[in-house]
Amino acid sequence: MSRVLPVLGSRRARHVVERNALFYRSQWLMFASGFVEPLFYLLSIGIGLNHLVGSLTVGSHRVSYAAFVAPGMLATSAMNGAVIDSVFNPFFRLKISHAYDSILATPLDVDDIALGEALWALTRAGLYAVSFVGCMFLLGDTSSPWAILEIVGALATSFAFSALGLAACTYLRSWQDFDLITLVSLPLFLFSATFFPLSLYPRALATVVAFSPLYQSATLLRGLNSGQFDGWMILRLGYLVALGLVGLAVAARRFRRILSP
Template sequence: MITDARFSWLFLAVWRRNLRVYRRIWVINFLPPMLEPLFYLLAFGLGFSGLISEVVWHGRAMSYTDFFAPSMLAATVMWQAFLETSYSSFVRMFYQKTYDSLLATPLTVDEIIVAEIVWGATRAVIAAAAMLAVVAALGYAPSWQALAVLPIAFLGGLTFGAMGMAFTSVTSSIDMFNIPVFLVITPMFLFSGTFFPLTGLPAWAAGLASTLPLYHLAELTRSACLGLLGPASLGSAAVLAAFAAVFIPLSLVGMRRRLVK
């Protein structure tokens, strides 16, 4: 029986293993984050900009694309991290038996799972960097504070990576991931202040949306791109850290239960 709860820097060996696999197919992994913002900006940003004269966000009037483009950075972080620790981690665990091989080494369950979550956050940073380059080139990230998107993406990646791993720990088949994707992730994508300010929602819905992690991640990426990071931004960062602090232990407990025999 595996009962060792030790945790050490050995988790970096698993992180490096995932990085090596990623580098072998980096073109396939790198292109979508580059092309995705262009598709969204063309479909929603440029398309709606002719219909919406301006958007008011926290008392500031701006064009729709100035409001919308930075929020796509947050959405990309969410999707990249969550999908990496849900579908991809499940494939490594259930189909490829990678976790079984790793557990035959001195690695512990905690080290493997933390490495998976950190790798999900790393994937989010890589995607955010690629997308930021596109958004900045189009003029929607004019402030030097936009560089803060990278550490923000890592924090958001830890949050959504931990959420994905928590679902992986209780999911019996890969098809079951449709439930959290369509009932949790997609609603967050649509109603967390990404496509429109929360002031466009009823008061009860706006209050609920303001508690979601993607809302706070979008607040941070938008503030960074527009050069508006300040003391108030610490509150959103604290919310993301709180979600990570809850879901990382849940992931560890759930995966120990699933993997320890």
């Protein structure tokens, strides 16, 4: 199988993944400590807000506030990781260090680079998702063994945001433009029913929130966290994957336009 997807690169893309792994090897402490970070957030909520807020209803279950928020934090961490891996770092290589230009002098193609970056983002996201879900089990923030499936949901989330991020990074002109990324990711974070249920939003706003990929992700993960399955989950998952595919197609086109005009 020489082509992973029809228009998206060849097996050579794996060298881009390899390159990024090599890069992180030189910063292994930073990489390793990333596995601990979810503990801080989960502990902070578990210790404090859990007592203040008490329990909430998810589907037909009552769950602790910590168990309500934890999947939302997992979704958020998948989104934030994607911003680092797919907006920040590629922007640096695309427009500041011009590392991609030197890669293009080798047999690798533009599509290989776009695909390689997306694959790397997924690899790293997968590792972090495993650790995050592990921490949730450890702190008792899950109420069902099915919570293990949240890893898959988190991967789909990372895919969606990484691909969209990769596309977005090609439009940035300077570091100043990262404010625009924050301007999008911040409201998503605060208003995607991560901290409190959708029912608390004004009705008009609730409709808007439903389009937020972070809301769809958080809701999907929350359902899995308490082991309650429903048909909507397929739709939510499909929404995330579809966003990812659109993002990847745009990213590949934009990369080609910038690197090989």
